[in-house]
Amino acid sequence: MSTRSFGARVERNVDPKLLRGEGAFIDDIPLANVLHTAFLRSPHARARIKSIDVRAAKQHPGVVAVYTCDDIGVLDMAMPLLIPHPCMKNPQTQRPLARDEVHYVGQTIAMVVAVDRYTAEDGAGLIEVEYEPLPVEMDMEKALAPGAPLVHEKAPGNLAAHFVQVCGKPDDAFARAEHIVKIRVQVDRSTAAPMECRAIAARWDAVSGELTVWDGTQAPISVRGGLASIFALDEDKVRVIAPDVGGGFGQKVLFFYPDELLVPMAAMQLGRPVKYIEDRRENFLGSSQERTQIHEIELAALKTGEVIGLRDSFLHDTGAYIPYGIAVAQVASTSIAGPYRIPNIWVEFKAVYTPTVQVTPYRGCGRPQACFAVERAMDQLAEELGLDRFEIRKRNFIGVDQFPYEREGLLFADGLKVTLDSGQYAKALGMAADALGASSFAADQAAARAEGKYLGLGLACYVEGTGLGPYEGGHVRIHPITGKVYVNTGLSTQGQGHDTVFAQIVSDQLGVKPEDVIVVEGDTKAFDWGVATFASRAAVVSGNAIHKTAITVRKKTITAAANMLEVAEDEVELRDGAAWVIGSNRFVPLAAVATASNPLRYAFNEAAQAATQFAPASKHDGPPLGEGTAPGLEATDYYSPPASTWAYGVHAAIVEVDPGTCAVKIRKYICIHDCGNMINPMIVEGQVMGGIAQGIGGALYERLDYQPDGNLANASFMDFLMPYATEIPDVKILHLETPSPLNPLGVKGVGEAGCIAVGAVVASGVEDALKQLGPMKFRHVPLTPTMISDALESVGH
Amino acid sequence: MKRTIKPSIPERSEDPLIEVSLTVNGEAVTRKVSMRMLLSDFLRHELGLTGTHVGCEHGVCGCCTVHIDGKAGRSCLTLAAQANGADIRTIESVATSETVLHPIQQAFKECHALQCGFCTPGMVMNILSRFEEPGPLDLSDEGIRDMLSGNLCRCTGYINIIAAVRRAGELTGRT
Numbered sequence A: 001m002s003t004r005s006f007g008a009r010v011e012r013n014v015d016p017k018l019l020r021g022e023g024a025f026i027d028d029i030p031l032a033n034v035l036h037t038a039f040l041r042s043p044h045a046r047a048r049i050k051s052i053d054v055r056a057a058k059q060h061p062g063v064v065a066v067y068t069c070d071d072i073g074v075l076d077m078a079m080p081l082l083i084p085h086p087c088m089k090n091p092q093t094q095r096p097l098a099r100d101e102v103h104y105v106g107q108t109i110a111m112v113v114a115v116d117r118y119t120a121e122d123g124a125g126l127i128e129v130e131y132e133p134l135p136v137e138m139d140m141e142k143a144l145a146p147g148a149p150l151v152h153e154k155a156p157g158n159l160a161a162h163f164v165q166v167c168g169k170p171d172d173a174f175a176r177a178e179h180i181v182k183i184r185v186q187v188d189r190s191t192a193a194p195m196e197c198r199a200i201a202a203r204w205d206a207v208s209g210e211l212t213v214w215d216g217t218q219a220p221i222s223v224r225g226g227l228a229s230i231f232a233l234d235e236d237k238v239r240v241i242a243p244d245v246g247g248g249f250g251q252k253v254l255f256f257y258p259d260e261l262l263v264p265m266a267a268m269q270l271g272r273p274v275k276y277i278e279d280r281r282e283n284f285l286g287s288s289q290e291r292t293q294i295h296e297i298e299l300a301a302l303k304t305g306e307v308i309g310l311r312d313s314f315l316h317d318t319g320a321y322i323p324y325g326i327a328v329a330q331v332a333s334t335s336i337a338g339p340y341r342i343p344n345i346w347v348e349f350k351a352v353y354t355p356t357v358q359v360t361p362y363r364g365c366g367r368p369q370a371c372f373a374v375e376r377a378m379d380q381l382a383e384e385l386g387l388d389r390f391e392i393r394k395r396n397f398i399g400v401d402q403f404p405y406e407r408e409g410l411l412f413a414d415g416l417k418v419t420l421d422s423g424q425y426a427k428a429l430g431m432a433a434d435a436l437g438a439s440s441f442a443a444d445q446a447a448a449r450a451e452g453k454y455l456g457l458g459l460a461c462y463v464e465g466t467g468l469g470p471y472e473g474g475h476v477r478i479h480p481i482t483g484k485v486y487v488n489t490g491l492s493t494q495g496q497g498h499d500t501v502f503a504q505i506v507s508d509q510l511g512v513k514p515e516d517v518i519v520v521e522g523d524t525k526a527f528d529w530g531v532a533t534f535a536s537r538a539a540v541v542s543g544n545a546i547h548k549t550a551i552t553v554r555k556k557t558i559t560a561a562a563n564m565l566e567v568a569e570d571e572v573e574l575r576d577g578a579a580w581v582i583g584s585n586r587f588v589p590l591a592a593v594a595t596a597s598n599p600l601r602y603a604f605n606e607a608a609q610a611a612t613q614f615a616p617a618s619k620h621d622g623p624p625l626g627e628g629t630a631p632g633l634e635a636t637d638y639y640s641p642p643a644s645t646w647a648y649g650v651h652a653a654i655v656e657v658d659p660g661t662c663a664v665k666i667r668k669y670i671c672i673h674d675c676g677n678m679i680n681p682m683i684v685e686g687q688v689m690g691g692i693a694q695g696i697g698g699a700l701y702e703r704l705d706y707q708p709d710g711n712l713a714n715a716s717f718m719d720f721l722m723p724y725a726t727e728i729p730d731v732k733i734l735h736l737e738t739p740s741p742l743n744p745l746g747v748k749g750v751g752e753a754g755c756i757a758v759g760a761v762v763a764s765g766v767e768d769a770l771k772q773l774g775p776m777k778f779r780h781v782p783l784t785p786t787m788i789s790d791a792l793e794s795v796g797h
Numbered sequence B: 001m002k003r004t005i006k007p008s009i010p011e012r013s014e015d016p017l018i019e020v021s022l023t024v025n026g027e028a029v030t031r032k033v034s035m036r037m038l039l040s041d042f043l044r045h046e047l048g049l050t051g052t053h054v055g056c057e058h059g060v061c062g063c064c065t066v067h068i069d070g071k072a073g074r075s076c077l078t079l080a081a082q083a084n085g086a087d088i089r090t091i092e093s094v095a096t097s098e099t100v101l102h103p104i105q106q107a108f109k110e111c112h113a114l115q116c117g118f119c120t121p122g123m124v125m126n127i128l129s130r131f132e133e134p135g136p137l138d139l140s141d142e143g144i145r146d147m148l149s150g151n152l153c154r155c156t157g158y159i160n161i162i163a164a165v166r167r168a169g170e171l172t173g174r175t
Helices: A015-019 A055-059 A117-125 A170-175 A220-230 A258-270 A280-286 A327-334 A367-385 A389-396 A425-436 A438-450 A498-510 A538-565 A590-596 A681-701 A758-773 A785-794 B039-046 B103-110 B120-132 B141-147 B159-171
Strands: A035-041 A047-053 A063-067 A108-114 A128-133 A159-167 A179-187 A199-205 A210-215 A238-241 A274-277 A293-301 A307-319 A344-353 A405-411 A417-420 A454-466 A472-478 A485-488 A517-520 A572-575 A578-581 A587-589 A633-639 A645-658 A663-674 A731-736 B017-024 B027-034 B065-068 B071-074 B087-089
Touching (some): A015 B120, A035 A117, A035 A258, A035 A280, A047 A108, A055 A063, A063 A117, A063 A258, A108 A117, A108 A258, A159 A327, A170 A344, A199 A258, A210 A220, A258 A274, A307 A327, A307 A367, A327 A344, A327 A405, A344 A405, A389 A425, A389 A454, A425 A438, A425 A454, A425 A645, A425 A731, A438 A645, A454 A758, A472 A498, A472 A538, A472 A590, A498 A538, A538 A572, A538 A578, A538 A587, A538 A590, A538 A633, A590 A633, A645 A758, A663 A758, A681 A731, A681 B159, A758 A785, B071 B120, B103 B120, B120 B141, B120 B159
Parallel strands (some): A035 A274, A210 A238, A307 A344, A485 A517, A663 A731, B017 B087
Antiparallel strands (some): A035 A108, A047 A128, A159 A344, A199 A210, A293 A307, A405 A417, A472 A633, A572 A578, B017 B027, B065 B087
């Protein structure tokens, strides 16, 4: 290989299997004699459970077992609080099966195990529960008021957490401000809606005492730790496998969902494999959601447009529980100043319990809300000061020479001080303006107006702290028989192409084709040190761990090959799957080097003969395997980031609004994006584009419609509006590559980037399009036709 | 763990059975199955053809799309019993050979038109049915978007799928 694989548009290794329908998603894994489960879920948002009668369900033919909270032993407990934080007041987590009371519609009350799913659902339908419904308050602001109905009796005022962070001297800044803007913005609740719902299967082997769990999770190693702990099993006896997983977007990083504990329990008790395949309705009613926040944000500025202070007080809806701690709200708080210098910040949030599905990170994790707040405020400030929207941003950007830029007093999700490490914000803004044609837009807008069309320009910038610690590992081994390279890490993949980007990293070090690098992850028997796939961290943390490891294996390979070729190490190069003497046609294949590095007794193939005891090449002084050495070409290493590395971008769009139908059409969409060095631009663009599409969903369509009684009115793909191909415009994605100074590969994360700015861009564009019709403000997403209609009506249109 | 007496577990439910005979990927198949078994479950769990995925079970997402008598149909909205006598085609039959992908699959790979791959078989089966329909194929941007309007994808943002359909047009000589 003479060309570098890193940075190339390498097609994905995983694709042929998936395209042929040969993927192995959890429900595809054949398990002999598997039993199926169904859950009885609460139809009430708040109620006391007066009685549960499972007799009829148990007698139903084909039903094997019915579990309520009384039948699940040690599992009758509040599930773990994953990320404790001192600002939480008596944090509440869900119980696998409700005891005495329910806290949201969809909460699991009983689990039925049966010979097939149809029968299990029959059984669930036969369970009689007597409820005493309790009052609910669905409005987050009203829920905080004295006397509001409580989601948990133990959580007075429905307050789950209250936290204030201060950077600099915000009071002084506001005292000397020449202009202050204050706006209120709101983002409504959405859901990740991965195409594959959550799924779990478990098999208990009574002979080996091993529990195998197939879990469509983003965190197999962490799930393994939790299962071993809760079931009091040795870690080595619990194997968690996340096979092919059909999208995650954060929803699958939470553990535990009730089924993740109850299904393994049933498999152990019944001595048969058991599985639970969540259906779409259950995904809406039981799997984590995110986004609802209401921000009151103020900017203190000088007449020049320089923002010297920011105050933001926001409410964060955490749903009925807070198992993931304050992560979402904390990320929102620490991202609130975006790419701007703003040296003085006061940011406060209150996390509020509501009787709804629990809230945990969904792609973006608080960043879309923070971006929406600060970007809408910047637009307002520009308008009030008579400045161009591009110009005001340029005047406030952190300059290229100001990195690392610290926000003393703001602690990011990794517990470390917010430190933006690198970027070329102004350059990105300039690229966006050029690509959009911003300089001629005023004329275009006027011309369109003359034809009766309303065009608007939308703009927003974002930053994203990525590559969260604590660490990940990499294991690399050159296989002695095939010469292929095997790579392991502790993550799992949900479509991000780990198998290809990690292969590219290794390919460059070992001189093999990316398709000859086999990446195996998502299996605790393959590699079990590490954390999980979340927070745009895989390329940064596992990528660098694998890179470090591959360098070690490269050194070992060159040493061994130099010995075999009888030349100095600096005369050896690795390419085309072999070690070559530079400038000659002498080489040994990597397989042969790997074989020779492993002293053998048995010649299982021709290559192996050279490594057996009587072969000339095996002559050595001392023992066959030297003291302090290991057989084979193999290494394991780890990477622990010193801090998060901050990616960023600028999005701009031209939208058209039809004041008659109140429809919004995105005419042009530009994304300038910088995630440091790109391992595979094709995959980066795929991640960004997918994020933008989800962002468009959140900007215009997706809103979970909880009714005043707590029922979710649109718990299906019929009623929850997600974008199809017909809703997504062409998007122009342009890259900047500012290498991260924090890690050897110079990479930053990209998984969440695309979705962050879209809501702000769309609202900004719609406001601009309709400004001639009156002073309408759009500060609430999704921005529906009804909102536009109401706004038009408010200005007498 | 202490060994306990194994529970007595029946082999199957007491659902009434019905015999269905159909052709799947060119092979004749006869099975006795529950009258309420969905075609998607029949293909996946009775026949082991798990390439057909189930994403919503209410006919919206398109993951479960197969060909029923030559037309794209939702296997999650069809009972196995309804498919008695039908000619069914699934994703497992599409590739040209063990080593060569069908041009639509090849185009998906070249254009990075899949990420998690869960929606992909349904996408491919839907596009394939349109490519196999007699008459002209509308491969304009709008035509392709319309072609894809019955399939949800949550990963790609569709743009690369649109590009893949265009590329498949090139690979198959359709314009």
